[in-house]
Amino acid sequence: MKKIKMTVSGRVQGVGFRYMTKMVADQIGVSGIVRNEDDGSVYIEAVGPTDKIDAFIAAVKRSPSPSGKVDTCKLEEDANIENYISFRVTN
Template sequence: MKKKRVECHYYGRVQGVGFRYWAQMQGSKFKLTGWVRNEYDGSVTVQVQGTEEQIENFLYGMEHGHRFIRIDELKVSAIPIKEGESDFRVTY
C-alpha cells in the first residue's frame, strides 16, 4: 500500500491535557511513524506517516477518544515522505 505523510496543526485545548501522549499512543496503535510537539502559541503540531487508512484512523482517534482534549481547529497538509523513520515519538 502507498504511504503518505501529513502535517497536522491542532488548536483548542490541546496542551496540558495529555494530547502529545495520546497522539503517541494512537500513532503506535495504528503502526504509524512520525512525531508530535507543543508549539509556543498553544497549538500542537503532528507529523504522521503511513497508509491513507492508518492516517484516517489516527485522525478519527485523536478527535473522538480523549475526554480532556477539545479540538477547535485542525489544519492538515500533505508533506513529503520521510525515509528511515521507525517510530512515533514525542519531541520537544
C-alpha cells in the first residue's frame, strides 16, 4: 500500500475540483480525503496500491475539473496516513 499527501495550488477552488477529485479516486479505486485550505490550495490524502496511486496522482496533476488548472503540486509519501475505507470530501 502506498500512502501519499498532496497540496495542489492553482485554479483549484470554486471549480468543482474536490468533487471531481473524489470521482476520479472512486473510478481508480483509491481511498482518502480531499479538502480546501484557507490559502486557496487543495489538500489530498490518498491510500491504495502503488499503480492506482500513481494513476491518481497523474489525474490530479492534469486537473480532474475541466475548469481547474494545477500550477504546483507538493507531494510526499507518509506512512502515518490512516487506512481510509472510502474517498471523501471533508469540507
